[in-house]
Amino acid sequence: MTTPFTGDRIILKDLGFYGYHGLFSEEAKLGQRFFVDLECGVDLGAPGETDAIGHTVSYADIYDVVKATFEGKRTKLIEALAQNIVTALFDSFADIDWIVIRVRKPEAPIAMVRGEAAIELHRARTH
Template sequence: MAMPFTGDRIILKDLGFYGYHGLMLEEKALGQRFFIDLECGVDLSGPALTDSIGRTVSYADIYDVVKAAFDTRRMHLIEAVAQNIVDAIFQSFQDVNWIIIRVRKPEAPIAMVRGEAAIELHRQRPTA
């Protein structure tokens, strides 16, 4: 049975990783920095009322899953990097009902003096 929508979320912001994702040969060989912002929709009523770690999803555990998903497979596109992370979170945490993920690439191989390239995915847990 689906939990009622509460708008509650666990937020991890500005997670920094070094990786070899990209289309260009330089990106694959030299690597670059990536930053990830993540919101995971989880009903936080239980932990809010009980103050018990056993009633929530650990943001430290979410980070570990994000890092493993980021590091495990090299991708051409940051859209695929984001989807790989989403899939890993849904697989690891049954209480996560939706995810908003932004993958930012500050050294994208385009002629910009300042800024970054980024994508954002909005995903809901697939229903059976």
């Protein structure tokens, strides 16, 4: 196994979702946009050599798990939302060794003219 957070990776960036996560009742009622950036540590040697989908994790399948988890249980904190996504990905794909996930909230309820609030988790699979 490679050192966590180094080596080959599958990257999905700027995945946009509309959801109702947040602490405040307005967030639960009105919802808002969220963006997810994701890096999954996967050995890509075999698919690089064989050019065969059966030797890798499909980024389309990763997206499906992220979307289903995002649209599932509502969370108050984006930290909990990110952890739920990480857990679902580890549960779904045994070939993923580590995950770096960033959840961005451009309409966070703070008085900013421009920018976004975000969190980032770094998680390695515990075997």
